[in-house]
Amino acid sequence: MVTETREIENLASQEYKYGFYTPIEAESVPPGLNEEIIRMISAKKNEPEWLLEWRLRAYRHWLTMSEPTWGNVHYPPIDYQNIVYYSAPKTQKDGPKSLDEVDPELLETYKKLGIPLEEQEMLAGVAVDAVFDSVSVATTFKEKLAELGIIFCSFSEAVQNHPDLVRKYLGSVVPYSDNFFATLNSAVFTDGSFAYVPKGVRCPMELSTYFRINAAKTGQFERTLIIADDNSYVSYLEGCTAPMRDENQLHAAVVELIAHDNAEIKYSTIQNWYPGDSEGKGGIYNFVTKRGKCLGVNSKISWTQVETGSAITWKYPGCILQGDNSIGEFYSVAMTRGRQQADTGTKMIHIGRNTRSTVVSKGISAGYGQNTYRGLVKILRSADKARNYTQCDSLLLGDKCGAHTFPYIEIKNSSAQMEHEASTSKIGEDQIFYCRQRGLSAEDAVSMIVNGFCKQVFKELPMEFAVEAQKLLSVSLEGSVG
Amino acid sequence: MLEIRNLKVKAGGKEILRGINLKVNVGEVHSIMGPNGSGKSTLAQVLAGRETYEVTEGEVWYDGKNLLEMAPEDRAREGIFMAFQYPVEIPGVSNLYFLRSALNAIRKHRGLDEFDAMDFLTLAKEKMGLLRVDENLMSRPVNEGFSGGEKKRNEIFQMAILEPRLAILDETDSGLDIDALRIVAEGVNSLRGKERAIIVVTHYQRLLNYIIPDYVHVLSEGRIVRSGGKHLALELEDKGYSWLEEAEPKRVQVV
Ligand SMILES: Nc1ncnc2c1ncn2[C@@H]1O[C@H](COP(=O)(O)OP(=O)(O)OP(=O)(O)O)[C@@H](O)[C@H]1O
Ligand SMILES: [Mg+2]
Numbered sequence: 001m002v003t004e005t006r007e008i009e010n011l012a013s014q015e016y017k018y019g020f021y022t023p024i025e026a027e028s029v030p031p032g033l034n035e036e037i038i039r040m041i042s043a044k045k046n047e048p049e050w051l052l053e054w055r056l057r058a059y060r061h062w063l064t065m066s067e068p069t070w071g072n073v074h075y076p077p078i079d080y081q082n083i084v085y086y087s088a089p090k091t092q093k094d095g096p097k098s099l100d101e102v103d104p105e106l107l108e109t110y111k112k113l114g115i116p117l118e119e120q121e122m123l124a125g126v127a128v129d130a131v132f133d134s135v136s137v138a139t140t141f142k143e144k145l146a147e148l149g150i151i152f153c154s155f156s157e158a159v160q161n162h163p164d165l166v167r168k169y170l171g172s173v174v175p176y177s178d179n180f181f182a183t184l185n186s187a188v189f190t191d192g193s194f195a196y197v198p199k200g201v202r203c204p205m206e207l208s209t210y211f212r213i214n215a216a217k218t219g220q221f222e223r224t225l226i227i228a229d230d231n232s233y234v235s236y237l238e239g240c241t242a243p244m245r246d247e248n249q250l251h252a253a254v255v256e257l258i259a260h261d262n263a264e265i266k267y268s269t270i271q272n273w274y275p276g277d278s279e280g281k282g283g284i285y286n287f288v289t290k291r292g293k294c295l296g297v298n299s300k301i302s303w304t305q306v307e308t309g310s311a312i313t314w315k316y317p318g319c320i321l322q323g324d325n326s327i328g329e330f331y332s333v334a335m336t337r338g339r340q341q342a343d344t345g346t347k348m349i350h351i352g353r354n355t356r357s358t359v360v361s362k363g364i365s366a367g368y369g370q371n372t373y374r375g376l377v378k379i380l381r382s383a384d385k386a387r388n389y390t391q392c393d394s395l396l397l398g399d400k401c402g403a404h405t406f407p408y409i410e411i412k413n414s415s416a417q418m419e420h421e422a423s424t425s426k427i428g429e430d431q432i433f434y435c436r437q438r439g440l441s442a443e444d445a446v447s448m449i450v451n452g453f454c455k456q457v458f459k460e461l462p463m464e465f466a467v468e469a470q471k472l473l474s475v476s477l478e479g480s481v482g
Numbered sequence: 483m484l485e486i487r488n489l490k491v492k493a494g495g496k497e498i499l500r501g502i503n504l505k506v507n508v509g510e511v512h513s514i515m516g517p518n519g520s521g522k523s524t525l526a527q528v529l530a531g532r533e534t535y536e537v538t539e540g541e542v543w544y545d546g547k548n549l550l551e552m553a554p555e556d557r558a559r560e561g562i563f564m565a566f567q568y569p570v571e572i573p574g575v576s577n578l579y580f581l582r583s584a585l586n587a588i589r590k591h592r593g594l595d596e597f598d599a600m601d602f603l604t605l606a607k608e609k610m611g612l613l614r615v616d617e618n619l620m621s622r623p624v625n626e627g628f629s630g631g632e633k634k635r636n637e638i639f640q641m642a643i644l645e646p647r648l649a650i651l652d653e654t655d656s657g658l659d660i661d662a663l664r665i666v667a668e669g670v671n672s673l674r675g676k677e678r679a680i681i682v683v684t685h686y687q688r689l690l691n692y693i694i695p696d697y698v699h700v701l702s703e704g705r706i707v708r709s710g711g712k713h714l715a716l717e718l719e720d721k722g723y724s725w726l727e728e729a730e731p732k733r734v735q736v737v
Contacts, residue, residue, distance in 0.1 A: 429534070434570040437530050438584035438640065439558035439591070448583065452574025452623065 028087035033080050035059065038187055041086050045156050045190075048163060058176035058186035065180045071343040072372040072404055073312045075285065083250060085188045085221070145203070150234075151196040152207050155223050158194035165196055169227055173256040173293045173320065181252040181314075182289040185221045189254065192222035197232040197263075206462055208237040224255040228263035230296065235266040237465055251310075253288045261296030261323065268461050270469055272309035279339065283311025290317035294326030297352075302329035304460045306469045307342060316374065318347030321355035321383070328357040331457040335473065336369025336401070345375035345406075350383035350416075359390040362454050365401035372404040381412040388417070394424040395453050397446065447474040483508045483679050484529075484549075484648060489540035491521075491528055491704075498524045500704035501540070506648070511680045513690055513715060516701035517723045522683045523567050525701070526652045530564040531557050544648070558584075559591035561647030565637035565654045567683075572624040577636065578606060580624045581643055588644060609642045613669050630657035638669045649673065650681045655689040667692030687719040 029040050038059055042052040067078070145152050151162060158166050176186035193209040209224065228234050251273060257265050273284035286309075292301035303317040319328025330346035348357035363371040371394065379386045394403030403424050411418070427449055435445030451458070451470050458466045484506040491499035498521045506512055514522055528535050529542065531554030542549040549557065572580065586596040597605065610617060615635060625633050634654050641649055651670070655663055670680060670693050682693055690698075690712060698714040699706045702723065708714065 428570070430570050431572055433530075433532055433554060434566065434572070435580075435584075436554040437558055437564055437566075438580075438644065439555055439587040440584055441555050441587070442553075444583065444587070448575055448580070449572060452572055455574035 028084050031082055031084045033059075033083070033085060033188065037085055041188060041190060044086065045159070047159055050167065051159060054171070054176065055187050058183050059188075061177050062180070062183040062187055065183060067180050071314050072370070072374075072406075073314060073341045073343050075312055075341075078250060078285070080184075086190055145205075148201050148204070149198040150201060150203055151194065153194055155189075155192040155194050155225065158225070162194070162196070165227065166194070166225065169225055169256065169258055170223075171256075173258060173291045174254050174289050179289060181287040182254050185223060185252050185254045185289070189221045189223040192224045192253070193226075194224070195226045195234060195236065197228045197234045199229045200231045201229075202232065203234040206235050206237050208239070210239050220249070220251045220253070222253045224253070226256070226265060226267070227258045228260060228265045228299075230261045230263060232260075233264045233266075235462060236268070237462065238267070238269045239272070249283075250285045250287065253290075255288070255290040255317075257290075257292035257301055259292065259294050259296060259299035259301050259323075259326075262298045263296060264300040264302075265292060266302045267292070267304070267317070268465055269303075269305040269307075270465060270472065271305065271307045271313070272472060274309060274311075283340075284309065286310035286313045286315065288313075288315040290315060291320065291347075292318070292328070293320045294323050294328060294352075294355075296326070297323040298325045299323050300327040300329070302331070302460065303346065304329075304331040304457065305333070305344075306454075306457070306461070306472070307332070307334040307344060308472055310342075311340060313340075313342040313344055315344050316347050316376075318349065318376075319357065320349045320351065321357065321386075322351045323355075324352040325354045326352055327355070329460075330357075330359045330361070330375075331460045332361045333364070333454045333457045333469070333473070334362070334371055334373075335364040335366070336371045337366040337397075339368050341370045341372075343372040343374055345373045347376040348378070348388060350377075350379040350386040350388070352382070353384040354386070355383055356387045357389070359388070359392070360456055361390075361392045362457055363392075363394040363403050364397070364450055364453070365394070365403050366397035367401060369401045370404070371402065372406065374406045374408075376408040376410070377418065378410045379413050379416045383413050384415050386413065386416045389419045390421070391456075392420075392422040393453070395450065396424065396426045397450075399426075483545060485543045486529075487541050487543075489525075489528070489542060490538045491524060492536045492538050493524065493534060497538075498535075498704055499528070502701075502704070502706060504699065504706065506679050506681065508679055509674075509676050510696045511674065511682065511693060513682045513684060513693075513695035513698045513712075514701055515684060515698060515715065515718060520701045521704045522701050523652050526564055526567075526650045526681070526683060529557075529650060530554060530562060555587070556591075558644075559588050563641050563644055563646030563649045565634075565641060565649070565651040567652040567656075569625045569628075569633040569637055571626045571628075573626050575624050577620045577622060577624050578602070581606070581640055584640075585643055605643065609639060612672070613639050613642060614665055615639045631659060631662050634658055635662055635666060638666045641673070642669055645673070647677065648679050648681070650683070652683045653685065654682075655684050655686060663689065664692060687715045690715045 029037055035056060038055050039052065042055060142152060174182050176183055195207050197203050226234065226236055257267060259265050271286065273286055274282065290303065294301055301319050305317065307313050313334065317330060321328050328348050332344065334342045334344050336342045345361060346359055348359065350357065357377065359375055361373045363373055365371040373392050375390060377388045377390065390407065392405055396403055405422055407420060409418065427446065431449050432442060432445045435448060436442060440448065450473060454473065458469055461469055486502050486504040489499055489502040490497065502525060516522055524535060528537065531552065537550055582597060582602045585602065589596055606620065610620065613635065619628065619632060619636065625636060628636060634657055637654060654666060658666060667689065674680065682689065682695065684690065695712050698710055698712060700708040700718065
């Protein structure tokens with residue numbers, strides 16, 4: 001028992017596989033934040049006047065806001081004047097026209113990350129948009145998708161080529177004044193992905209964006225906008241990594257999803273930003289606002305996230321269930337180890353009648369990791385017969401880590417049905433021994449038990465991603481025993 | 483194959499095993515009986531490598547190796563299998579997946595090829611038929627929501643797949659209905675052979691009608707107080723353990 005506990009606690013030096021840095025010539029703006037910088041970013045991206053105005057409104061609003069302190073996370077003050085708000089690989093200034101124009105160094109980087117961008121090498125069935133620091137460097141399978149009328153491109157391209165769509169939907173789910181980090185993003189966002197699936201189209205492949213922070217002292221502020229028109233379906237995947245650095249880097253993204261009548265959006269994330277070293281030095285501050293709006297009747301939005309990286313994670317992917325009979329889902333695995341902190345959960349806002357939401361959260365804490373589930377379920381007066389099911393489980397590995405649960409429930413309609421289940425358990429010494437007695441190593445035992453604990457969430461992920469997630473979790477747990 | 487010499491074990495500050503001596507040869511079946519709390523499970527768990535217990539004295543040799551120095555998984559890979567008195571639940575992990583991983587870990591250790599999912603399924607189906615294990619149980623998470631009897635049967639199913647050299651069954655018969663008992667006994671008997679040995683911990687003579695032991699040992703207060711042939715079990719059933727307590731505890735060695 002004594003040794004087992006010590007083994008479990010011994011979470012010292014797992015390796016972060018993606019911690020390399022690509023030496024590539026970058027073009028960036030000087031550090032600091034002011035209207036000048038924002039104008040510079042907007043000009044570099046050749047943006048229309050209305051977008052610059054929108055950014056400036058956001059910036060001016062941001063100046064009046066203060067950083068939120070209610071999260072159960074702790075970090076030294078961030079110096080917003082010491083961040084570089086725009087960095088782009090130099091060769092990519094005008095954006096590549098085709099993959100042949102993409103810097104080979106960049107293609108190599110993505111290959112190293114396990115994401116080959118050459119279409120012939122790619123998994124059929126996944127179209128990838130790769131965002132490197134502040135810009136999108138490649139989007140694959142674009143033509144094939146275009147045949148179906150599906151738009152999948154970088155956000156910057158969407159601004160140039162589909163300004164009406166962008167203007168109509170940008171900020172319609174997360175207004176520029178939403179919260180400190182979303183407002184900051186609105187002022188300085190640089191790139192991200194854009195997808196539009198037209199009426200009646202079922203997107204035949206997974207759309208995927210791969211985010212990579214490379215440059216030092218750079219913040220990444222991407223903006224993703226996905227619109228599923230009536231009777232359409234799209235599944236979207238997002239993955240993220242960053243080099244290992246001693247200083248912390250800020251990642252403040254905004255994702256907006258809009259589902260029209262009978263449309264469905266499935267959004268999956270595997271977040272593996274650099275978590276910092278075992279002492280808590282370095283790592284990404286992942287302060288992200290993600291929200292979907294089920295605008296139409298019978299629409300559905302599902303968030304599935306596997307959060308294993310980042311020094312601090314602060315995100316609450318939520319759903320506004322506006323259309324009658326619309327459905328919101330949130331499936332989450334959040335793992336903290338070393339000195340990682342996560343404060344994550346969801347917001348389900350029920351507005352329409354017969355709206356339903358499901359929340360399944362699995363928190364795993366090891367080492368000195370702190371894991372907080374924070375979830376809001378709000379049922380407005382108009383939401384007759386709304387239903388919510390929330391299940392919130394925490395698993396502790398060792399006794400220096402922590403799990404915390406803050407469920408908030410606001411009900412304005414008495415016909416609502418709510419179900420809430422919560423559990424906290426320690427990984428059982430008896431479970432580990434049982435596995436070892438059958439010949440499995442202690443490490444494989446822990447990884448198997450943890451993966452079993454996450455099963456409910458993993459089964460929501462697209463196949464290849466589920467395999468990836470399991471591997472990632474196992475790698476993250478390496479060194480946690482033995 | 484197995485030799486236990488003067489084994490003393492403590493847990494929670496309390497001495498539980500107080501000098502166990504036991505020798506088990508290849509091909510033999512030994513039965514260990516004894517009142518509740520006498521230390522039977524403790525002995526089984528110590529042999530399997532449970533770290534909750536502290537060995538304060540004595541030694542255990544298994545196939546010429548110092549067993550107490552081996553990690554639990556290495557003992558398993560070298561052929562020791564323990565059927566748990568209280569099998570453990572592992573939510574979210576399917577029985578078949580669990581067992582295939584275990585079998586492959588053992589095969590890898592022995593330098594054999596690992597089984598892929600298809601090969602394994604073929605093997606599993608064969609054993610399921612043999613032990614009349616419900617296929618539905620196999621795709622369910624390990625022991626989760628299994629009835630008491632189903633858990634016990636699952637232990638024997640695992641044993642049948644892993645084909646240990648030394649199997650230690652800790653009260654596998656408790657909680658089994660008559661039919662299940664017979665099936666489990668058949669499973670155990672089919673493993674019986676020249677290259678294996680089996681230790682059966684039980685409270686009931688009933689099981690020993692099906693699995694006929696070569697030796698019966700009675701454990702009481704952390705010591706083996708009596709050893710004998712299969713008739714000892716019958717005698718015990720007749721007279722109860724108090725009959726033995728009147729007798730002088732003495733160290734018995736079976737060769
Ligand atoms: N971890 C522990 N800490 C303290 N005492 C323990 C521990 N494990 C076992 N014991 C005690 O040691 C004694 C022997 O327990 P054990 O489980 O080996 O008995 P058993 O012979 O298997 O009994 P049963 O027939 O009821 O299964 C009991 O008194 C038990 O309470
Ligand atoms: Mg017992």
